[in-house]
Amino acid sequence: MLFKLLLTEPFFQIIFYIIDMLNCRFICNSAPTLAVLPPSSEELSSTTTATLTCLANKGFPSDWTIRWKVDGTSQKQETSSRVLEKDGLYSWSSTLTLTGQEWTKAGEVTCEAQQKSQTPVTKNLRRADCSG
Numbered sequence: 001m002l003f004k005l006l007l008t009e010p011f012f013q014i015i016f017y018i019i020d021m022l023n024c025r026f027i028c029n030s031a032p033t034l035a036v037l038p039p040s041s042e043e044l045s046s047t048t049t050a051t052l053t054c055l056a057n058k059g060f061p062s063d064w065t066i067r068w069k070v071d072g073t074s075q076k077q078e079t080s081s082r083v084l085e086k087d088g089l090y091s092w093s094s095t096l097t098l099t100g101q102e103w104t105k106a107g108e109v110t111c112e113a114q115q116k117s118q119t120p121v122t123k124n125l126r127r128a129d130c131s132g
Contacts, residue, residue: 039052
């Protein structure tokens, strides 16, 4: 009798709901880890631009947005498509292209990731800490 109860559809729905809730506890609205990469010394010495890259890893869900600021002022950027990793979390990147002069004058560059009304995650890069 108990075996028949365990095989009923409502029972499976409850079990799948519990499993989903347990999984969600670990990955729902998981903030990505950010890393900001400065322009390469090769780029700075051979062009008039400075390209910075923000890497966002292990975020969930996929609708996080990335914004850039230079010394507190918002900047235009390009964001790549998201990649779904094997662990069910997403990774993506964003690039910010400045002129060489803008980069030289910059004090701090900030990459900010935000998902809806969640508290944003930020990573700062101080120009003075870079060799280029």
